[in-house]
Amino acid sequence: MTPRARTSRHIVLTGATGKVASLTARHLAAAGHRLTLVSRTARTTGLPPGTRHVACDYDNPALLAETFRGADAVLVVTNDPTRPEHDRNIVRAAVEASAGHLVKLSAAAVHDPAADDLVTTWQRENERLVRDSGIPWTLLQPRSFMTHALAWAPGVRDAATTRALHPHSRNACIAPEDIAEVAALVLGDDGHDHRSYRLTGPRALSAHEQTEILAALLGRPLTCLPLTPDEAHALHLLTYPRAMADALLASADRQAAGAKSGTTDTVERLTGRAPTTFAQWAAAHLHRFAPARTEAATHARAHADAGPGRVPVSVRRT
Template sequence: MILVTGATGNVGSAVLEQLVEAGQKVRALVRDPAKLGELGRKVEVVKGDLAKPETLDAAFAGVDKAFLLFTGDDLAKLAANAAEAAKKAGVTHIVMLSSSTVVQAPEMQIGRWHVEAEAKIKASGLAWTILQPGAFASNTLNWAGSIKSRGAVFQPTGDGKAAPIDPRDIAAVAVKVLISPGHEGKSYMLTGPEALSAAEQVAKISAAIGKPVAFVDVTEDAAREGMVKAGLPELFIRAILEAHAMVKAGLGAHITNTVEELLGQKARTFDDWLKSHGKAFQ
C-alpha cells in the first residue's frame, strides 16, 4: 500500500493518478475527500490532516511506502508528525517533495522551511528519497486573473530566468522512485528542460491563447502592495519576494537532466504544459 498526501494538489493528484495507472494499491490522505472527484472512487481515501497527529494512525496503517508533500509555514512540524506516524506504522520508504531552494538558496525562507522538513524525515531512521523541484510550470496559473482582467502579468523578476517543470514529470519521478529500488538515501534536483524568463513564458501563453498579453516588470514595492491587497500573510509575502529576487539575480536558471535520466524520456517543455492548461488563461 502506498500513501499519497497532498492528493488534491497539482503534484499529488498526478502522483495518485499515475500510481493507479501503474496498478498500485493506493490510499489518499485528504482534508476534503470531495475534492478528489473521480479519482476518489479508484483509491482508498482517509480524511485527515498532517497538522493533526490524531488523524494519522488510520492513514498510515498498513502502508509500505508514502509520498509526502507539505504546505504552509511550519513544514518541519508537519514532517515530524508524518515521520512519527510512518515509523509507528512500519513504513519502509518515504518519498518527500521538497524544493530546489534547499540547494540553490538555503538561506531563503522557503529554503529554510524545506531544509528543516528534510531534516525531520532524514532523522526518522526510515529509508527516504527527497525530490527537489524548481519552479512549477503550474505556478503561472497564478497569472490567470490578471491576464483575463488586464491582459498583463505583473512580477518583479526582470530578465531573470527559471526552468519550469511540469508537475506531471515531478509525479512520474515520484512514482518511479516509489515502485522501483535503488533510490533510498538520494536527493534529486528536478527542473524543466529550458530556462525561460517570465516575459518569455508570458509570450508563450499569449501565443497559446491567441491574445496579446504583456509582461510588466514591477518594483518589489508594487508587488508587495498587490499581495497585501490579495490578503497574503506577511510571512508569505516576504518568502515570495525573496524567491522573485533570486530569479531576478539569475539564480533560478539552473537546468538538470535528472528527469530524463530517471524516466528515460525528455522532460516536458513549458509549451507541452500549455497544451493541457492554456484554456485557464482565456
C-alpha cells in the same frame, strides 16, 4: 500509458488534493497499486478501484499513524512553512507505523547557500527530519512549478497582460506533471533509497519569455508589465502571512541574481523522455488563459494532443 507494476504496493499520498500528489495518484492507480489518499476532506465517489481517501488533518498524529499502518511507501507533501509541526507529525507517524519508504516533496532551493528565507529553511529542516527518521527515504527537489503562470490567467483574458517582479529574470520551471511522474516511479519501484533528485524543466525562461509563448499560442499580443517590489509584496499579502510574503520576495531576488536558471537531466534520466517544455504545458492548459472556446484554444489543444511521447498523457488530459 503507465505500465502495470510487477508487484502491487500499498502507497499513501499526503497532500492528495494538491497539484503534485493528485497527478501522482493517477500514475500509481494505473500501475495497479493500492492507494490511500490523505487530505482534510475526503472524496468518497469516483475513486479508482483499490483506492481509499481518508480525511485526516496533519494536526492529528494518532490518525496519521493509523492511516500509514501497512504502507510500503508514503509521499510527504505539506505546504505551510508556518506550521513545522506538520512534517514532524507525519514523520513520527510513519516511524510509528513502520512505513517502508518516505518520499518527501521538497524544493531545489535547499541547495542554494544564499537561500535563508522561511520557506527554504523550513524545507531543509523537513528534509533533515526525513533523513534522520531511520526509514529509507528519497527527496524530490523541484524548481518552481509552471502552474504559477495560471495566476496570470484573469489578466491575460481580461487585459492582455501578465505582471511580474524582475520580468527578465529566468527560472528553469517544471511541469507538476513531470514531478508527479517521477514521484510515481520512486514510490512504485526499488532503487531510489537515500537519493535526492533535483528536478527542473528543460530550459530557464523569464516571465517575459513565457508571456511571448502564451501570446503565440493564443494568437494575440500580450504585454508583460513589471511589478515593483512593494507591489509584488502587497499582492503576496493578499494570499499569505507576512513571513511568507517576505520569503517570496527574497526568492524572487535570488532568481534575479541568476540562482534559478540551472537545469538538470534528472527527469529525462528517470522517465526516459524529455521534460515538458513551457510551450507544451501552456498548450495543454490554454483553455485557462483563453476566453471560452476560442479557435486558438482549440488549435493549441489539437497541437498538444498531436505529439504522443512529447507531451505526457497526464499533461494532455488536464
